[in-house]
Amino acid sequence: MAALVDVLSRMARDRAVLLGAALILLLVLVAILAPLIATFPNDVWDIHPTQRLRPPDASFLFGTDRMGSDIYSRILFGARITIMVAVVAIGVSLLIGVPIGLVAGYYHGWPSDLLMRFSDIFLAVPQIVLAIAIAQTLGPSIENVILALSLTYWPWFTRLVYAETRSLKNEIFIESTIALGASPFRVIVFHILPNVSSAIIVRSSIGMGFTILTAAALGFLGLGAQPPAPEWGRMISESREYLPDAWWYALAPGLAIFLVVMGFNLVGDGLRDILDPRLRRAPKSNG
Amino acid sequence: MVELLAVEDLTVGFHTDAGLAQVLDGAGLRIDAGEVVGLVGESGCGKTTLARAILGVLAPAARIGGGIIRFKGEDLLQQDAARLSRDIRGRAITFIPQDPYGSFNPLFTVGAQIRDLVRWKAPRAGRERVMELLRAVQIPEPERALEKLPHEFSGGQRQRLMIAMALLPEPDLIIADEPTTALDVTIQAQILKLLRDLVKDRGISVLFTTHDLGTAWEICDRVSVLYAGQDMEAAPTASFFAAAAHPYTRALLLSLPDPEGDIRDIPGEVPSLLEPPSGCRFHPRCGRASEACRSRPPRREPAPGHLVRCHHPVA
Numbered sequence: 001m002a003a004l005v006d007v008l009s010r011m012a013r014d015r016a017v018l019l020g021a022a023l024i025l026l027l028v029l030v031a032i033l034a035p036l037i038a039t040f041p042n043d044v045w046d047i048h049p050t051q052r053l054r055p056p057d058a059s060f061l062f063g064t065d066r067m068g069s070d071i072y073s074r075i076l077f078g079a080r081i082t083i084m085v086a087v088v089a090i091g092v093s094l095l096i097g098v099p100i101g102l103v104a105g106y107y108h109g110w111p112s113d114l115l116m117r118f119s120d121i122f123l124a125v126p127q128i129v130l131a132i133a134i135a136q137t138l139g140p141s142i143e144n145v146i147l148a149l150s151l152t153y154w155p156w157f158t159r160l161v162y163a164e165t166r167s168l169k170n171e172i173f174i175e176s177t178i179a180l181g182a183s184p185f186r187v188i189v190f191h192i193l194p195n196v197s198s199a200i201i202v203r204s205s206i207g208m209g210f211t212i213l214t215a216a217a218l219g220f221l222g223l224g225a226q227p228p229a230p231e232w233g234r235m236i237s238e239s240r241e242y243l244p245d246a247w248w249y250a251l252a253p254g255l256a257i258f259l260v261v262m263g264f265n266l267v268g269d270g271l272r273d274i275l276d277p278r279l280r281r282a283p284k285s286n287g
Numbered sequence: 288m289v290e291l292l293a294v295e296d297l298t299v300g301f302h303t304d305a306g307l308a309q310v311l312d313g314a315g316l317r318i319d320a321g322e323v324v325g326l327v328g329e330s331g332c333g334k335t336t337l338a339r340a341i342l343g344v345l346a347p348a349a350r351i352g353g354g355i356i357r358f359k360g361e362d363l364l365q366q367d368a369a370r371l372s373r374d375i376r377g378r379a380i381t382f383i384p385q386d387p388y389g390s391f392n393p394l395f396t397v398g399a400q401i402r403d404l405v406r407w408k409a410p411r412a413g414r415e416r417v418m419e420l421l422r423a424v425q426i427p428e429p430e431r432a433l434e435k436l437p438h439e440f441s442g443g444q445r446q447r448l449m450i451a452m453a454l455l456p457e458p459d460l461i462i463a464d465e466p467t468t469a470l471d472v473t474i475q476a477q478i479l480k481l482l483r484d485l486v487k488d489r490g491i492s493v494l495f496t497t498h499d500l501g502t503a504w505e506i507c508d509r510v511s512v513l514y515a516g517q518d519m520e521a522a523p524t525a526s527f528f529a530a531a532a533h534p535y536t537r538a539l540l541l542s543l544p545d546p547e548g549d550i551r552d553i554p555g556e557v558p559s560l561l562e563p564p565s566g567c568r569f570h571p572r573c574g575r576a577s578e579a580c581r582s583r584p585p586r587r588e589p590a591p592g593h594l595v596r597c598h599h600p601v602a
Contacts, residue, residue: 108347170389171389171390172384172386172389172390173389173390173391173392173400174392175344176377176382176390179342179344179372179376179377180372180377180407180408181369181372181373181407191392194394195392195393195394
């Protein structure tokens with residue numbers, strides 16, 4: 001508990017992390033409050049052909065799109081899709097990648113090598129290409145995008161956790177725990193995993209930004225959410241035909257993606273510095 | 288003197304991609320109760336392997352070819368693993384590692400890690416005893432030290448903590464594997480003096496591995512020399528330095544820089560452990576070698592307590 005307070009207070013002192021955290025908080029608030037703060041909550045579905053492509057004004061804060069729907073309202077609801085994609089894809093990647101990395105790193109021998117070579121196959125193909133292939137094969141839908149992102153992102157966790165586990169395995173404190181008679185499960189879960197957790201947290205935060213970006217790219221290519229879902233990448237894709245005249249059409253979703261990805265990256269970078277235990281001080285020490 | 292630990296004819300090999308590396312080849316060692324024994328030898332001569340074999344924590348690739356490790360009259364190699372880990376390792380025999388930086392889990396306070404040790408290995412030790420030992424190893428403000436994380440201590444302090452933790456289970460033998468190589472010279476001297484004083488007060492034996500003859504001279508009662516996995520000579524410290532009988536030990540002592548700064552090295556190279564020379568492994572580099580040296584020489588005792596394994600010892 002004290003450690004958590006310590007981490008939070010250090011985060012509060014770092015402006016870049018604070019900015020990133022504020023952006024993420026904004027994203028979450030927007031997603032939760034979307035029905036309340038949207039000016040035209042029904043415009044996720046409704047179309048108004050008479051008011052197509054209006055520039056931003058007092059009633060349409062970010063203008064309207066080709067169907068005459070309010071872009072501001074659609075962006076707010078799009079935040080829900082973005083969060084779902086990022087959280088589920090990273091969550092699934094963690095569930096697949098971390099156990100494989102821990103087991104492959106802890107044990108030696110051919111099963112470990114097999115697991116790592118298997119993850120290398122995924123790393124050998126650029127993530128976006130592999131994700132496109134999977135999403136294309138399974139058919140365009142937001143669920144398949146999440147699946148494609150999960151199946152392509154987990155090897156990054158495996159690599160990271162494997163390397164950390166391998167080096168921890170050689171530390172005397174792990175060896176002495178084994179020599180004391182602790183079971184492999186106990187050593188992995190209570191001694192190795194906590195020592196790897198800060199690296200996992202940092203990677204997850206950066207991974208969320210990366211995943212959102214890739215999801216937007218898939219949406220842009222028409223592989224993600226289907227109309228009329230207000231997915232940000234898809235909105236940019238739709239706007240292409242109307243550029244540069246309807247500049248606001250691409251600007252709003254583009255800015256939204258930019259700010260959210262930047263938020264996750266700033267927090268990820270900041271956490272990397274803060275969670276390093278060598279830089280941390282125990283409470284009440286004055287040295 | 289009462290024998291505490293005796294290693295006889297211990298053979299340990301490691302499976303490598305290039306074949307079987309014979310790291311220990313009939314190695315012997317004896318430690319009496321209350322004695323500080325230095326195990327000296329070059330890097331790679333098998334010091335750490337011997338220490339690990341005694342603790343029963345050899346790497347999975349290691350194969351014990353034969354020999355006995357007799358501790359208080361019973362052969363540890365014949366003991367079952369559960370009893371070894373419950374009663375011997377970490378209890379009757381404790382360990383001070385080489386690297387004080389990797390020896391603590393960085394995420395838990397030192398106090399939490401000492402509590403774990405007490406729980407599993409020293410159930411009789413109460414808080415007062417922990418405090419007493421922390422004061423004995425000269426940790427400032429022991430009460431507060433327990434609340435600190437490992438990185439808040441210097442390398443020397445961590446090694447003092449390791450010494451305290453090695454003493455906590457009231458062991459009969461402490462194996463200190465080059466405990467000061469990671470520290471600078473002034474701290475080395477302090478820590479070694481501290482270790483010697485503490486074990487002498489308590490009558491604990493120490494096996495102290497080092498490649499530094501100077502430190503062996505400082506703190507050991509007896510010195511044992513290992514070369515390429517074979518024991519060459521063992522003698523009380525005074526006669527070891529004054530009257531070494533093995534040609535290798537002689538050469539080793541001569542290789543120490545003299546006051547003029549001259550160094551006399553030993554011709555040749557440490558043999559490959561994959562294809563070691565037969566018999567005495569030093570014979571290809573030895574000036575006194577003969578055909579007889581192709582078989583392993585028996586132990587001779589030129590003076591009481593002074594053992595040498597050589598067909599042609601220096602008189």
